[in-house]
Amino acid sequence: xxxxxxxxxxxxxxxxxxxxxxxxxxxxxxxxxxxxxxxxxxxxxxxxxxxxxxxxxxxxxxxxxxxxxxxxxxxxxxxxxxxxxxxxxxxxxxxxxxxxxxxxxxxxxxxxxxxxxxxxxxxxxxxxxxxxxxxxxxxxxxxxxxxxxxxxxxxxxxxxxxxxxxxxxxxxxxxxxxxxxxxxxxxxxxxxxxxxxxxxxxxxxxxxxxxxxxxxxxxxxxxxxxxxxxxxxxxxxxxxxxxxxxxxxxxxxxxxxxxxxxxxxxxxxxxxxxxxxxxxxxxxxxxxxxxxxxxxxxxxxxxxxxxxxxxxxxxxxxxxxxxxxxxxxxxxxxxxxxxxxxxxxxxxxxxxxxxxxxxxxxxxxxxxxxxxxxxxxxxxxxxxxxxxxxxxxxxxxxxxxxxxxxxxxxxxxxxxxxxxxxxxxxxxxxxxxxxxxxxxxxxxxxxxxxxxxxxxxxxxxxxxxxxxxxxxxxxxxxxxxxxxxxxxxxxxxxxxxxxxxxxxx
Amino acid sequence: xxxxxxxxxxxxxxxxxxxxxxxxxxxxxxxxxxxxxxxxxxxxxxxxxxxxxxxxxxxxxxxxxxxxxxxxxxxxxxxxxxxxxxxxxxxxxxxxxxxxx
Ligand code: FES
Numbered sequence: 034x035x036x037x038x039x040x041x042x043x044x045x046x047x048x049x050x051x052x053x054x055x056x057x058x059x060x061x062x063x064x065x066x067x068x069x070x071x072x073x074x075x076x077x078x079x080x081x082x083x084x085x086x087x088x089x090x091x092x093x094x095x096x097x098x099x100x101x102x103x104x105x106x107x108x109x110x111x112x113x114x115x116x117x118x119x120x121x122x123x124x125x126x127x128x129x130x131x132x133x134x135x136x137x138x139x140x141x142x143x144x145x146x147x148x149x150x151x152x153x154x155x156x157x158x159x160x161x162x163x164x165x166x167x168x169x170x171x172x173x174x175x176x177x178x179x180x181x182x183x184x185x186x187x188x189x190x191x192x193x194x195x196x197x198x199x200x201x202x203x204x205x206x207x208x209x210x211x212x213x214x215x216x217x218x219x220x221x222x223x224x225x226x227x228x229x230x231x232x233x234x235x236x237x238x239x240x241x242x243x244x245x246x247x248x249x250x251x252x253x254x255x256x257x258x259x260x261x262x263x264x265x266x267x268x269x270x271x272x273x274x275x276x277x278x279x280x281x282x283x284x285x286x287x288x289x290x291x292x293x294x295x296x297x298x299x300x301x302x303x304x305x306x307x308x309x310x311x312x313x314x315x316x317x318x319x320x321x322x323x324x325x326x327x328x329x330x331x332x333x334x335x336x337x338x339x340x341x342x343x344x345x346x347x348x349x350x351x352x353x354x355x356x357x358x359x360x361x362x363x364x365x366x367x368x369x370x371x372x373x374x375x376x377x378x379x380x381x382x383x384x385x386x387x388x389x390x391x392x393x394x395x396x397x398x399x400x401x402x403x404x405x406x407x408x409x410x411x412x413x414x415x416x417x418x419x420x421x422x423x424x425x426x427x428x429x430x431x432x433x434x435x436x437x438x439x440x441x442x443x444x445x446x447x448x449x450x451x452x453x454x455x456x457x458x459x460x461x462x463x464x465x466x467x468x469x470x471x472x473x474x475x476x477x478x479x480x481x482x483x484x485x486x487x488x489x490x491x492x493x494x495x496x497x498x499x500x501x502x503x504x505x506x507x508x509x510x511x512x513x514x515x516x517x518x519x520x521x522x523x524x525x526x527x528x529x530x531x532x533x534x535x536x537x538x
Numbered sequence: 539x540x541x542x543x544x545x546x547x548x549x550x551x552x553x554x555x556x557x558x559x560x561x562x563x564x565x566x567x568x569x570x571x572x573x574x575x576x577x578x579x580x581x582x583x584x585x586x587x588x589x590x591x592x593x594x595x596x597x598x599x600x601x602x603x604x605x606x607x608x609x610x611x612x613x614x615x616x617x618x619x620x621x622x623x624x625x626x627x628x629x630x631x632x633x634x635x636x637x638x639x
Contacts, residue, residue, distance in 0.1 A: 075596055089564060097544035130617065132596075177578055181593050181594075187595060188569055188572065189543075191564075192540075193565065194540040194569060197541040280587075432584060463599035468597070
């Protein structure tokens with residue numbers, strides 16, 4: 034195929050970033066309809082975080098696999114069929130262990146695998162990069178021996194490792210309770226589960242119970258019963274969590290029920306719910322909105338996942354090639370992610386004149402899977418991150434900046450995100466603000482004494498992940514239309530909160 | 539902090555600061571370091587305090603190590619291979635690639 038030097042070739046009909054439930058479901062739908070699909074995945078095998086290493090575990094390649102499968106239960110095994118279909122699909126070019134360091138609204142994607150890097154293009158890019166655990170700074174959260182619940186689950190699924198010693202779980206959300214029951218199944222009994230949520234949250238949440246939403250509740254009650262039967266101590270309404278120790282966590286302290294307590298601890302597992310990962314959308318200059326109930330950003334999208342560039346009109350591309358699906362769009366879990374992945378795929382197919390079109394069934398499946406969210410959001414509100422950290426607590430893990438340092442700089446006039454970043458390096462470390470951005474934004478809002486509509490973000494700049502110089506030097510697929518490089522200067526303010534819980538969406 | 543669910547049978551050998559370490563095929567460098575029970579994988583550039591992996595999914599960058607001579611590699615995203623040379627980082631990674639075996 035020949036092409037003029039000013040229009041770079043397309044590498045596929047669709048590029049999908051991420052290979053969890055939504056990315057796989059969309060890829061299968063698209064490839065079945067005859068599209069060529071390029072899937073960029075950071076992980077070594079398809080499945081995303083929820084079905085992480087499922088293929089290898091079901092093949093029993095690892096002697097620990099049997100106990101892992103038994104402990105993780107049916108919700109883990111549920112991914113087997115989808116992964117098999119994904120693998121069997123011709124037309125899917127799956128690229129494992131590939132990180133994405135840039136996405137542009139025109140459909141250009143910068144990738145890195147080992148020391149190789151390049152750009153690829155497609156008329157449509159579907160972001161299915163998933164969620165992250167909500168950053169929750171508290172005293173001692175940088176100590177060795179403090180890990181997130183997701184991290185411990187990853188070690189179970191893909192590391193053949195189970196925690197040992199004095200284990201304390203603290204935080205909120207279904208994942209925390211699920212992990213505790215999985216640990217018990219493996220014969221590991223936590224010393225304590227400290228829940229930041231309390232009885233009044235559960236009571237309020239009952240109002241949101243609808244027929245379809247009952248099964249997660251039944252599951253949750255089952256977990257709690259099992260933990261009780263195992264004699265695991267649980268407290269609720271936990272506050273003032275701190276990890277103590279010199280070079281690693283040695284003890285954990287907290288308050289609950291009006292009492293302060295201190296426990297010896299080797300591993301503190303924390304979890305404060307999950308939020309959409311906005312690194313790629315923010316880096317691509319896409320509009321974000323603030324979801325007040327979940328205290329998190331999410332990309333501004335249509336119901337079919339079409340994203341909105343937040344660029345000034347003169348820089349706006351004629352057509353935004355990016356759609357967003359799954360937990361990266363809004364938190365809904367694996368079922369909602371698969372349902373929306375299929376819906377987004379049909380929207381893409383319709384655009385390209387293929388496929389059977391979006392049916393009411395597609396929309397109904399998304400609605401149904403999301404219908405339990407109001408219950409879960411009310412029952413498990415953000416806890417560990419509910420109040421802003423005290424001055425001594427580190428906010429930026431990379432540059433080791435405390436809340437006190439940031440407060441002083443904000444007070445001294447560095448009171449917008451990019452000024453604060455330039456002055457303190459907060460958000461400039463290797464994690465590029467993934468862990469500190471929301472705290473920095475809230476500290477600025479605290480200083481302005483507003484509970485304003487949308488917390489500000491750092492302006493995202495590619496590369497959003499470190500790109501080794503050697504890889505940069507040998508970039509392939511360079512875009513000759515260098516003039517089309519968009520600048521994100523003067524990015525307008527993000528949209529205001531919308532109806533975060535409108536299940537009709 | 540962690541113990542193996544089952545013994546390593548058909549593993550690979552990598553080297554941590556020159557010492558051999560057995561690992562399961564297909565697992566991440568971070569999982570391998572946690573099994574070995576190391577006290578840290580890096581000391582921070584600012585205050586020299588120890589860090590271990592925190593998120594295990596590529597978000598926090600606390601798991602940075604030097605792998606086969608290249609610094610600042612995310613141990614949680616890198617799969618082990620036979621003969622891999624892993625070095626813990628003390629402070630910032632050096633900009634010059636040091637290919638010492
Ligand atoms: S442990 Fe967080 S990035 Fe590797």
